[in-house]
Amino acid sequence: MFAKTFISTLMSAISNCSLYSKEHVSVENLTKKSLDTLNGLLTERESLEIMVVEDHLVVNKTPARNMGHHGTSFIKRLKRKGISRIDFLKGVTYAELRQFIADLSDPESELKPYPHIKTGIIDVRTSxxxxxxxxxxxxxxxxxxxxxxxxxxxxxxxxxxxxxxxxxxxxxxxxxxxxxxxxxxxxxxxxxxxxxxxxxxxxxxxxxxxxxxxxxxxxxxxxxxxxxxxxxxxxxxxxxxxxxxxxxxxxxxxxxxxxxxxxxxxxxxxxxxxxxxxxxxxxxxxxxxxxxxxxxxxxxxxxxxxxxxxxxxxxxxxxxxxxxxxxxxxxxxxxxxxxxxxxxxxxxxxxxxxxxxxxxxxxxxxxxxxxxxxxx
Ligand SMILES: [Fe+2]
Ligand SMILES: [Fe+2]
The missing domain is CATH 1.10.3210.10 (Hypothetical protein af1432)
Known part of the structure; x- marks a missing residue:
């Protein structure tokens, strides 16, 4: 499943970024790899939608199973930032993704508006x-x-x-x-x-x-x-x-x-x-x-x-x-x-x-x- 590969690579990039810096070679490589996987996912659709519903990841409206520890850490990171939904739109650039990774890896940093990455609160009726x-x-x-x-x-x-x-x-x-x-x-x-x-x-x-x-x-x-x-x-x-x-x-x-x-x-x-x-x-x-x-x-x-x-x-x-x-x-x-x-x-x-x-x-x-x- 490409979405799983994307989330795993993205999460590795986020972890490495919190250990080193966004300029570190391993972060650069993982960011490139994430971008490639994401672009592969976006060849046939306009967006990749990731939602957090309680302790589950839902990717393009389908619950994603067996996401492993990367999935769990990703949910935790998003929750800490108060985000329960991310939409990656066609056209995401390397610079945008790198900034997004850097912001998600830094507990102090606020998520900024990115042209092709939309973050927000889930609109499904959890309650x-x-x-x-x-x-x-x-x-x-x-x-x-x-x-x-x-x-x-x-x-x-x-x-x-x-x-x-x-x-x-x-x-x-x-x-x-x-x-x-x-x-x-x-x-x-x-x-x-x-x-x-x-x-x-x-x-x-x-x-x-x-x-x-x-x-x-x-x-x-x-x-x-x-x-x-x-x-x-x-x-x-x-x-x-x-x-x-x-x-x-x-x-x-x-x-x-x-x-x-x-x-x-x-x-x-x-x-x-x-x-x-x-x-x-x-x-x-x-x-x-x-x-x-x-x-x-x-x-x-x-x-x-x-x-x-x-x-x-x-x-x-x-x-x-x-x-x-x-x-x-x-x-x-x-x-x-x-x-x-x-x-x-x-x-x-x-x-x-x-x-x-x-x-x-x-x-x-x-x-x-x-x-x-x-x-x-
Ligand atoms: Fe019937
Ligand atoms: Fe019936």
Missing amino acids: KYKIKGDGEVLTSEQVERVKEIYHSISPYRRISVSGLEEIVVNFIVTFKREANILKLISPVKAYSEYTYTHATNVAILSMFQAESLGARDDLLHDIGIAALLHDVGKLFISKDILEKKGKLDKKEWEEIKLHTLHGARYLAKIDGLTQLAPIAALEHHLRYDCKGYPSLNAGERKQHFCSQIIATSDFFDALRSRRPYKRDWQIQEIIALMKEGSGTEFNPFLVDNFSRALMKALQHEGGPSSGGGIPA
Whole structure:
């Protein structure tokens, strides 16, 4: 990872600079090396964005793991200067970078304005995803953020991709600190909240599954965004049908099914959005055995692995959530149903992995017999 090399070299330059001076040959060499790596990173993008979220480095909206002691020292240096965000813009010069290194290495020195290096305070809402002492980990503000995004969607308006990225980065930071996945999913408090709460929960559950399977951060990030948007097509379905209390007739049911196509069509037009988003919107009701909907030349289209992950989370959260016409399913009942659909509706490997994680979470909460203490 080039960003890791850049931060390591930069940090070595900063350490050497505090030991010697900015004119020292080792500092000069390391500054040149950092600049080369940085320029390499900036060939395909306009800026390199580094944020400090609590004790983690987030590089270009993706949490950077295994940054080693250089990463830790870098965070400490930035915190001491009161900085939580640096943007390196295309065009950074050697003189600028050398001055930046010198200023960061000197505890007395103030950071100056540099033409291509912008420093400041992070603008993600750290206080809103603080973990509380016990109980609910994700606050309702998380759902509110998803709600804002959902409200901004219409056939005439494009979605805010950067807003989604911020939400997903916040999720990653939060769930990496909480081993019990059941603590991270929110209860649906009111019917009107269902869409946003469901989107949030499916995103968290899907990222959790992907992480437990060893997915890299960039994939985790894309799955999170795709999962947040999997049901976006429902916004194009009449409310009367979506919110109907009684049983749906055949025609209404056919219309509901169209949410997969509406969502995929809408998301495919959005620049800068992960390609997984329209794929998952289209395929999350397509089954592992290629049945389900929409029927796409049966047998020809296999459900994408990421859509399979999202489909498993979708099933789990839909049954778990309290809705007017559904009872609140106990976790073990849902696991049993998931297992029944293993190999037909769902990928058996995913069912196995997900149910094992859920059982572990239940035991953690005081044993499966307690019902898990799931928020109602
Ligand atoms: Fe759906
Ligand atoms: Fe869904």
